[in-house]
Amino acid sequence: MNPPVVRVGVVGAGFVGNALVRLLNDPSRHVALVDAATTSLEVVAVAVEDPKKPRDGIAPELLTTDALALASRDDIDILVELIGGIEPARTYIEAALRNGVSVVTANKTLMAECGTALAQLAHQNGADLFYEAAVGGGIPILRALRSSLAGERIERVMGIVNGTTNYILSKMSSEGIDYETALAEAQALGYAEADPTADVEAFDAAAKVQILSSLAFGTELVGEQISREGMVGVRAIDVEFAQRAGYVIKLLGVAERIGENGISRRAHPAMVPAEHPLASVHGAMNAVFVEGTKSGPLMWLGQGAGGEPTATAVLGDVLDAARNRVSGRHDIPFSVDETLHSVSAGDLTSVFYISIDVADQPGVLAAVASVFGEHEVSIQSMEQSGFGDEARLAFLTHRAVTRNVHATIDDLAKLDCVDSIGACIRVIDGGGQ
Amino acid sequence: MNPPVVRVGVVGAGFVGNALVRLLNDPSRHVALVDAATTSLEVVAVAVEDPKKPRDGIAPELLTTDALALASRDDIDILVELIGGIEPARTYIEAALRNGVSVVTANKTLMAECGTALAQLAHQNGADLFYEAAVGGGIPILRALRSSLAGERIERVMGIVNGTTNYILSKMSSEGIDYETALAEAQALGYAEADPTADVEAFDAAAKVQILSSLAFGTELVGEQISREGMVGVRAIDVEFAQRAGYVIKLLGVAERIGENGISRRAHPAMVPAEHPLASVHGAMNAVFVEGTKSGPLMWLGQGAGGEPTATAVLGDVLDAARNRVSGRHDIPFSVDETLHSVSAGDLTSVFYISIDVADQPGVLAAVASVFGEHEVSIQSMEQSGFGDEARLAFLTHRAVTRNVHATIDDLAKLDCVDSIGACIRVIDGGGQ
Numbered sequence: 001m002n003p004p005v006v007r008v009g010v011v012g013a014g015f016v017g018n019a020l021v022r023l024l025n026d027p028s029r030h031v032a033l034v035d036a037a038t039t040s041l042e043v044v045a046v047a048v049e050d051p052k053k054p055r056d057g058i059a060p061e062l063l064t065t066d067a068l069a070l071a072s073r074d075d076i077d078i079l080v081e082l083i084g085g086i087e088p089a090r091t092y093i094e095a096a097l098r099n100g101v102s103v104v105t106a107n108k109t110l111m112a113e114c115g116t117a118l119a120q121l122a123h124q125n126g127a128d129l130f131y132e133a134a135v136g137g138g139i140p141i142l143r144a145l146r147s148s149l150a151g152e153r154i155e156r157v158m159g160i161v162n163g164t165t166n167y168i169l170s171k172m173s174s175e176g177i178d179y180e181t182a183l184a185e186a187q188a189l190g191y192a193e194a195d196p197t198a199d200v201e202a203f204d205a206a207a208k209v210q211i212l213s214s215l216a217f218g219t220e221l222v223g224e225q226i227s228r229e230g231m232v233g234v235r236a237i238d239v240e241f242a243q244r245a246g247y248v249i250k251l252l253g254v255a256e257r258i259g260e261n262g263i264s265r266r267a268h269p270a271m272v273p274a275e276h277p278l279a280s281v282h283g284a285m286n287a288v289f290v291e292g293t294k295s296g297p298l299m300w301l302g303q304g305a306g307g308e309p310t311a312t313a314v315l316g317d318v319l320d321a322a323r324n325r326v327s328g329r330h331d332i333p334f335s336v337d338e339t340l341h342s343v344s345a346g347d348l349t350s351v352f353y354i355s356i357d358v359a360d361q362p363g364v365l366a367a368v369a370s371v372f373g374e375h376e377v378s379i380q381s382m383e384q385s386g387f388g389d390e391a392r393l394a395f396l397t398h399r400a401v402t403r404n405v406h407a408t409i410d411d412l413a414k415l416d417c418v419d420s421i422g423a424c425i426r427v428i429d430g431g432g433q
Numbered sequence: 434m435n436p437p438v439v440r441v442g443v444v445g446a447g448f449v450g451n452a453l454v455r456l457l458n459d460p461s462r463h464v465a466l467v468d469a470a471t472t473s474l475e476v477v478a479v480a481v482e483d484p485k486k487p488r489d490g491i492a493p494e495l496l497t498t499d500a501l502a503l504a505s506r507d508d509i510d511i512l513v514e515l516i517g518g519i520e521p522a523r524t525y526i527e528a529a530l531r532n533g534v535s536v537v538t539a540n541k542t543l544m545a546e547c548g549t550a551l552a553q554l555a556h557q558n559g560a561d562l563f564y565e566a567a568v569g570g571g572i573p574i575l576r577a578l579r580s581s582l583a584g585e586r587i588e589r590v591m592g593i594v595n596g597t598t599n600y601i602l603s604k605m606s607s608e609g610i611d612y613e614t615a616l617a618e619a620q621a622l623g624y625a626e627a628d629p630t631a632d633v634e635a636f637d638a639a640a641k642v643q644i645l646s647s648l649a650f651g652t653e654l655v656g657e658q659i660s661r662e663g664m665v666g667v668r669a670i671d672v673e674f675a676q677r678a679g680y681v682i683k684l685l686g687v688a689e690r691i692g693e694n695g696i697s698r699r700a701h702p703a704m705v706p707a708e709h710p711l712a713s714v715h716g717a718m719n720a721v722f723v724e725g726t727k728s729g730p731l732m733w734l735g736q737g738a739g740g741e742p743t744a745t746a747v748l749g750d751v752l753d754a755a756r757n758r759v760s761g762r763h764d765i766p767f768s769v770d771e772t773l774h775s776v777s778a779g780d781l782t783s784v785f786y787i788s789i790d791v792a793d794q795p796g797v798l799a800a801v802a803s804v805f806g807e808h809e810v811s812i813q814s815m816e817q818s819g820f821g822d823e824a825r826l827a828f829l830t831h832r833a834v835t836r837n838v839h840a841t842i843d844d845l846a847k848l849d850c851v852d853s854i855g856a857c858i859r860v861i862d863g864g865g866q
Contacts, residue, residue, distance in 0.1 A: 084552040140581030148573030151748040161631060277734055279715035294741040295571040301710055302731035306837055312728040315584040
């Protein structure tokens with residue numbers, strides 16, 4: 001009897017797709033298909049927009065422009081979707097799953113939008129839906145949450161899940177440059193898009209933290225808008241202040257339990273203690289920090305983007321799906337905990353860093369301090385630096401309710417002596433080690 | 434039909450065993466037993482030496498003193514071995530595997546000694562052999578190597594896999610204290626044993642790196658002696674020098690490819706660049722850094738010891754074994770690559786840090802330098818500090834063959850002007866980010 005062949009269709013042949021097809025064509029990589037090494041993988045077709053474009057490592061006869069026809073073939077075992085975005089990716093994935101074909105995708109936007117429905121569709125049709133590459137590129141964090149930590153009660157997940165903003169913030173920190181300069185450099189090096197909105201406004205991190213939360217806690221993936229703050233307002237002077245105070249500013253995706261059944265999910269810049277493992281994640285690297293009640297702190301670090309690292313994550317999923325296919329089983333992608341409810345970001349308490357520019361004249365500090373007091377936001381420390389007629393006040397608050405802090409900011413902006421509000425950044429507590 | 438119950442026997446109820454039984458008795462942890470959540474786990478017996486000792490969370494009627502009888506029962510599905518050491522653990526595990534009972538163990542010593550044979554025995558009898566907790570405590574690194582990175586060609590694995598020595602080295606680094614003081618503190622806090630030999634002489638790290646290597650590369654686990662250097666010779670002044678030169682001293686377990694089919698496995702102190710992710714792993718934390726050809730650098734960080742973190746790793750294995758049991762399959766623990774050969778540590782090249790104490794008199798440096806030259810070890814930099822009649826010379830070499838460096842040290846020790854040889858420590862190259 002010949003070993004069973006697992007047949008794979010690939011939609012999309014950009015950097016990741018191209019790297020994946022080359023990996024799938026290298027039989028030495030199939031050794032991993034254990035269960036007696038009787039299985040081999042075969043790429044049956046690759047759907048692309050432009051079949052005339054030369055593609056290193058992909059035989060021209062494999063190319064097709066009809067992705068929907070490929071996704072609908074019932075003689076494939078696994079469909080790999082690497083085009084991203086909601087449509088037409090969703091249509092292709094649904095077509096495959098309805099046929100009982102397992103799907104591997106790197107599509108964070110689609111998974112955040114309708115992951116719950118797609119997972120149900122997969123389960124109903126006896127197929128797998130894997131999406132390891134959707135979060136953290138080559139870092140195998142989703143499988144760890146599904147498998148190794150399956151018996152663990154997780155309290156908090158914090159991720160540096162956007163390489164673009166981490167590159168920009170690392171540059172601002174190491175070179176003292178401002179946001180615009182660091183962004184331009186990131187764009188020149190290909191770390192940031194011409195339109196960086198999805199990254200710097202934390203849309204990307206928000207989608208990823210929803211995916212992490214679904215596996216860590218059992219929240220649903222139904223396209224919710226979660227609390228999201230961009231990093232555009234972070235200035236060189238804020239980064240400097242953080243360094244002096246023993247912190248590093250990072251854009252984090254955070255999902256955590258609040259009380260017994262509350263879950264907060266959000267993406268925002270945060271001041272991370274310099275001794276925290278996340279503080280030493282530099283450049284375009286990604287990392288996910290997990291706090292379990294029994295496991296204690298755990299962190300995964302690796303390359304969050306790039307064709308080959310991402311392709312290894314996709315390959316891991318393809319191998320898992322192939323093994324399941326051969327043994328006639330499928331995994332359940334995630335289970336939903338119906339008892340959970342979302343906690344609004346405004347209800348959370350945190351220490352905050354707040355900076356404001358004021359006129360340098362008598363009575364200003366008293367006026368400012370009384371606004372803090374009116375909103376029950378108590379001040380832990382204050383640093384004043386003068387610039388001619390102006391002064392900059394940098395505050396660290398005691399732990400305060402976020403809604404009250406935002407009301408404070410609104411009222412401070414109304415004061416005549418306040419020229420402008422600078423940053424308002426959460427301070428993460430506790431090191432992990 | 435009632436859901437199938439997976440029956441678990443546990444040998445050993447120390448910190449890890451006790452924490453495990455409490456986790457297994459908590460049904461909320463079983464949610465993870467997906468495949469339609471139809472399975473539950475039952476602890477049928479716990480073998481201990483002293484059944485009279487009170488054990489929080491373990492019902493007295495579960496206790497037995499006859500571990501061999503428990504291991505030989507054919508009405509259990511999974512045996513968990515948590516007593517450590519070669520015998521009688523080996524006898525118990527073999528008895529279970531011969532019955533087709535899957536085994537979960539945290540026993541690094543036994544796995545390094547005869548892991549290949551035990552894995553074969555498991556496979557022949559259709560059983561699983563899982564040992565996630567044997568390396569890195571609660572860090573799920575072994576499953577990642579088996580599964581997520583199964584299709585990846587790994588070039589190098591470097592681990593801080595011994596919390597005791599990392600605690601001591603972290604203390605020496607942060608407080609400038611010497612080895613003896615830091616060791617005494619570690620012993621007082623329970624981080625080091627009264628007899629710290631297994632940790633500080635790197636026996637523990639050597640066993641763990643063999644296990645990592647078997648999964649990363651396919652080397653065998655047959656009780657080999659691999660190259661091993663302890664940390665007893667690392668002094669406060671060496672730690673200081675490292676800091677000034679931009680390094681941190683860590684005790685590493687390293688397994689790496691040398692050329693096409695060579696593998697070097699070794700455990701030794703090393704100077705790690707301060708910007709490398711391993712450099713910021715402090716205290717008793719563990720971390721494993723993996724370099725793959727496609728994945729790029731990856732790191733896992735977490736608690737390398739402790740009852741509850743280790744128990745979560747054991748629980749992850751138990752859940753995996755239970756899932757396999759219910760679906761009538763088993764994993765292959767690792768495959769052996771017969772084409773590999775061990776490369777002797779003496780043949781490797783590295784940059785070295787060498788410190789020697791000499792008489793502070795004319796001509797000494799010339800005499801010392803000529804010994805380096807005779808062995809083709811070229812000097813990159815030298816730092817001299819005087820202490821009355823004595824001087825201390827600290828060298829960084831260019832990349833040199835280890836055997837030649839050791840011959841240099843031997844000949845330096847014979848010089849009249851050399852009072853003593855201090856440290857000889859490898860310098861790790863390259864940051865990971």
